[in-house]
Amino acid sequence: MKNAIITGATKGMGRAIAIAFAKENVNIAVCARGAEDLAAFKTELQIINPQIKIVTVVADGSDRDQLISFAETAQRELGSINIIVNNLGMYPPSSILDDEKTLFLKVVNTNLMPAYELYRFFGKSMVSVGEGHIFNICSIAALDPVPEAGIYSVTKAALLSLNNVMRLEMEQYGVKVTAVIPGSTLTDSWKGIAVDKNKMVLPEDVASAIINIYKMSAGANVDQIIIKPVYGQV
Template identity: 40%
Template sequence: MKTALITGGTKGMGRAISLALGNDGYNLIICARNQDDLDRIAKEIAKVNAEVQVYTQVCDFSDEEQVNNLIYWVEKEFDQIDVLVNNVGLFVPGRFFDEKPGALKQHMQINVFAPHALSRAIGKVMKKHGSGNIFNVTSVASREVVPTAASYSVTKFALAGLTNIIREELKKHGVKVTEIVPGSTLTSSWEGTTVPAKEFVLPEDIAKAVMSVLSMSEGANVDEVVVRPIKGQI
């Protein structure tokens, strides 16, 4: 049975991906900041598929030490991770000249440094085994600058670049690397919106994209999947 690690796996896209992977028979390592949320998703997955093992680990990805501790624990407890989903992300709106001091550093730690560290550690193991899938969840903000989210946009461009580098490093070792590029997706960040749900991308759409990539033949790699609302960004 294969094992997948999902960061930010208790809400929104991460939750949907966790449920989809669990339903497909993957053992799961789900990481998030809140233990109650982790316990809740573990119970949800048990209802979907009682045969899979669900391991939970509290990690605040804004804290480099906690990220390093997570990596140490994973390396100690698991011989192989078959799927890594770098989903956790920070979005704090703000224009370039209006953002608070430290905004870029805060975004970089969560949106770039954490997936960088996880991809290095787990990618080395995948390289040794000659197989695996790494998914980095970016945003259409990695393609089109969002002036009202300056630091967020910078870090999503950076994560897209990192994804391309990792892919080049690992492709000759049989490890696949995919950038998942969501447009406006109906997660908790849109709480209170009056825009109908049908005009958004849904978290389940992103989960289906991940599962579709995983269903590809051994020789096929999907470089990127861009999923936008049918009527455009909201």
């Protein structure tokens, strides 16, 4: 049985991805800041698949010490981690000139730092066994910057660059690395905004793509996948 660690997994894309892996008989470790949401999600996953082991840790993934503590707990409880899904992210709608002075580090520590630290924490063990799959949830803003969300665009572009470095470092060891690049996706980022869900990517679409990529043969890797609304960006 394989073991996955997923950040930002109680809402949106992370939640859909965790549910999809649970249905694939994969043990799951997730963290979140809200203890009640985390406990409710654990119960939901256990109902979906009573056969898997689920590790939950109350932690802020944007805090390096709490993130590493979560990684240590996941490794201790599950053993070797085979799948990393770097999903944690935030979308502050602000131009760089209007950013609050603390926003830069907050967004970097949310959108970029966790992927870097989890790669360093688990990467060498993946190399030692010659297998693993890392999924980095980027954004179409990494390719087409959104000036109304400047620092978000910058950090997602940096995450895509980090993804590419990971892939080049890992390919000789048989460890797969995939950048998932969604366009307008119906998550909490759109909370309070009237949108037509039939003209957006759904979290379940992203989860489905990840599962299908994960289930490819050992010799195949999807370097990156772009998933955009059929009617164009919202």
